[in-house]
Amino acid sequence: MLNSLSATEVLSVxxxxxxxxxxxxxTPARPRPDGTTIVLVHxxxxxxxxxxxxxxxxxxxxxxxxxYDQRAHGRTPRGQAPLTIEQxxxxxxxxxxxxxxxxxxxxxxxxxxxxxxxxxxxxxTELLPRIRGMVLLSATAHGASVIPGHSPRxxxxxxxxxxxxxxxxxxxQAVDRVRRLLPATHPHALTPxxxxxxxxxxxxxxxxxxxxxxxxxxxxxxxxxxYRARHLPVLEQLGGRPVLMAGADDQHIPVAHTAQMADxxxxxxxxxxxxxxxxxxxxxxxxxxxxxxxxxxxPHPGPxxxxxxxxxxxxxxxxxx
Numbered sequence: 001m002l003n004s005l006s007a008t009e010v011l012s013v014x015x016x017x018x019x020x021x022x023x024x025x026x027t028p029a030r031p032r033p034d035g036t037t038i039v040l041v042h043x044x045x046x047x048x049x050x051x052x053x054x055x056x057x058x059x060x061x062x063x064x065x066x067x068y069d070q071r072a073h074g075r076t077p078r079g080q081a082p083l084t085i086e087q088x089x090x091x092x093x094x095x096x097x098x099x100x101x102x103x104x105x106x107x108x109x110x111x112x113x114x115x116x117x118x119x120x121x122x123x124x125t126e127l128l129p130r131i132r133g134m135v136l137l138s139a140t141a142h143g144a145s146v147i148p149g150h151s152p153r154x155x156x157x158x159x160x161x162x163x164x165x166x167x168x169x170x171x172x173q174a175v176d177r178v179r180r181l182l183p184a185t186h187p188h189a190l191t192p193x194x195x196x197x198x199x200x201x202x203x204x205x206x207x208x209x210x211x212x213x214x215x216x217x218x219x220x221x222x223x224x225x226x227y228r229a230r231h232l233p234v235l236e237q238l239g240g241r242p243v244l245m246a247g248a249d250d251q252h253i254p255v256a257h258t259a260q261m262a263d264x265x266x267x268x269x270x271x272x273x274x275x276x277x278x279x280x281x282x283x284x285x286x287x288x289x290x291x292x293x294x295x296x297x298x299p300h301p302g303p304x305x306x307x308x309x310x311x312x313x314x315x316x317x318x319x320x321x
Contacts, residue, residue: 006059008201013098015071015091019079023068023095024048024202026055032062035103036132036296040067041092041113043138044220045187045209047074048202050110050281057289063106063296066099067202068092070112072212072220074203077193083219085227088112089119096127106296108135108288110281111253112220115139115227121238122231133241133295137280137288138250140257141229141264168221172214179214190214235265241298242268243291247276247283 011023038058040051048067055065071091072078081087096105105127109117114136121128168175179190193211209217235242242265246258255272262270271291273284281288 006056010201011099013068013095015079015081015094016087017079017081019071019077019081019091021068021071021091021095022048022075022202023066023099025099026059026065026067028059028062028064030062031064036063036106037100037103038063038065038106038108038292038296039092039096039100040065041107041109041116042067042070042073042205042208043109043111043113044224045073045217046205047208049074049205052201053285054108054281054289054292057286058293058296061293061297063293066095068095069202069208070116072216073208078212078216083216084223085112085115085119086123088116089123092116092120093124103130104132104296105130106133106135106292107131108137108292109139110137111278112224113137115224115229118229118232118235122229122234125234125237128234128237131238131241132298133243133292134235134238135243135245135288135292135295136258136261137245138247138253138258138278139244139261140227140253141232141261142227142257168214169218172218175214229261232261232264236267239267240269241295243295244268244270245280245288245291246270246272247278247280248272248274249276250278250280252278 006026006028009025009027011025012020013023015021040048040054042048042050047069051065051067055067058065069076070088071081072083107117109115117134117136118139118141121131121134176190179188182189184191187206187210189210190213191210244258244262246253246255248255259270259272262268273280273287276283
């Protein structure tokens with residue numbers, strides 16, 4: 001039976017450049033005795049609120065959950081450091097060192113969050129023995145692309161994305177002027193960062209970048225676009241512990257990119273969900289939470305082990321499609 005009671009703490013962890021990273025620690029009323037910590041990393045343009053439903057499920061099973069607003073998102077300011085995947089991975093390392101210095105870890109990330117976890121594993125190999133499992137949603141080793149396919153509709157979409165990215169990169173101040181004219185409820189509106197706020201959890205996903213200037217968003221996009229997974233074979237040391245999930249209709253990270261990454265990780269498990277877009281964690285919260293919980297409840301991290309049997313196909317039933 002799920003334990004529905006949990007407490008959310010709003011914490012602050014200082015990054016290398018002194019930026020205050022906003023972290024949300026969700027602690028169940030009856031924590032599991034093994035001390036496993038689940039860490040959830042959101043993607044671009046949203047907040048830690050992405051994981052609201054997943055967190056409720058996981059704390060109900062007795063797991064402690066850490067989620068946070070990435071740099072330049074939600075309650076976390078942009079800071080002075082460059083907006084690179086390496087810097088975002090270093091931010092996460094500071095959070096783990098401060099709030100989860102010991103004990104097993106299960107890491108889950110979506111899109112940009114998946115890239116951050118890949119980079120973290122490459123840069124901080126000392127964490128590998130602690131990682132009980134890793135769930136990578138919409139992952140890629142090739143970086144983001146404006147081209148979602150080769151159909152006429154996909155090429156038209158790619159043209160629009162390219163023009164928008166070009167404008168944001170070369171005329172960010174003009175875009176900011178437009179954003180300031182948008183209604184405050186619009187997801188892309190640009191509003192001043194408040195001096196104070198509520199302390200009951202992360203701001204809604206739609207407020208992910210409402211305080212972030214366009215120039216910073218463009219810098220983040222360039223980091224995504226030029227990303228190449230470094231030392232991907234490091235993840236092979238996790239054996240069967242990584243799970244890769246992708247939406248068959250993802251227009252941001254083509255499913256082929258995730259499949260190619262899975263091919264380079266022989267021990268990893270790949271699940272492709274039909275009729276699913278880039279909003280995979282929102283569309284399938286129960287399924288994603290199940291995958292995370294299965295890894296968190298598994299054996300303690302240890303030496304690389306043989307490939308696990310695949311998850312039952314019955315769990316990919318019509319209720320998740």
